[in-house]
Amino acid sequence: MPRTDHIPGPAPAAVPAAVPGPASAPTAAEFAFPLVRRTGYLLHKAGVLLMHEADRALESRGMRMRYFYVLAALEGGPSLSQQDLSGLLNLDPTTMVALIDEMESAGHVERRRNPADRRRYILDLTDAGREALLGASRAVEEVEQDFLSAVPAADRERLRDILGEVLADRWPSVISCE
Amino acid sequence: MPRTDHIPGPAPAAVPAAVPGPASAPTAAEFAFPLVRRTGYLLHKAGVLLMHEADRALESRGMRMRYFYVLAALEGGPSLSQQDLSGLLNLDPTTMVALIDEMESAGHVERRRNPADRRRYILDLTDAGREALLGASRAVEEVEQDFLSAVPAADRERLRDILGEVLADRWPSVISCE
């Protein structure tokens, strides 16, 4: 069924369409919005949708993706300052202040003055922070598994390799909080 | 070179890393931010980066992606009202007002009262609007080509098919302005 062919009709908001196959006949979604056939559009939408679902999964834990990213960046490596994180994750320093405040009052991060440069902090994950990271990692992983469940394992690896190739010459701008 | 191993060092903002291969040794980026190995992370970042580049390409034409999307949605089909568009693209009706205002004053869209229901508009692309759409389409396509230039043609088709499969049961929420 093509979209609203009658002038005064209601919105075609709910497009009951199937997947845009490579060589199949145009679906309703394609007819209403031909861009859905483009690889770039699909790539963007898949990324945004996955991120939204991951964000929703973290919401119940009082986190957002950036929270998770900071936990991940602080784990297992040498100490980082707020500006280190700010540079690494491409997040405004003033925003980072509020984020670290939040993480500190949640008991996931500790601020410690750097004795070698007392302007800087050394940020450390607490045990609770490590635990929170573990839980969040599992939640995000589960979202990812579910999101890609329709894709056979071999294709999933293929997908990762292709994306890795696409992003190969785009480091470090790839690392960012959106 | 691993990240800042010295406590008082400067930010590891510029991570001089290569692509995260499936089974290669950890790169600097992976060391600083292990998430870069995950398919989901790569998918999200690829989508966001591509969108940013497309947005930048449209900027010189005074457009953003949503502007482009509305042009695309209005092209070649039966008439749509503002609320039709609002529902289709998942954009707030009040935001749509401002967007159509902008497009109208740019001479790309015309508002016409719907004689069958004088509350609604019928939105039509002007010739200039069609021309703008064509130019924008080419610009976006070029960005996409460039973005995927490292990927062989066969893999690009594969990528599109895999993404199509991933999104297959997620219509119509896939259609949206982010």
Added chain:
DNA sequence: TATTGTTATACTCTATAACTATA
């Protein structure tokens, strides 16, 4: 003088509620 972290402020974007004109 430059830099880290901080605060206060301004700005952008979006959503909410209320209004009009039509139905």
Added chain:
DNA sequence: TATAGTTATAGAGTATAACAATA
């Protein structure tokens, strides 16, 4: 009474600028 479009307003989120402490 309900809906399409509009406007005004409030809210969230972010960036900008100024400041204190330290280098």
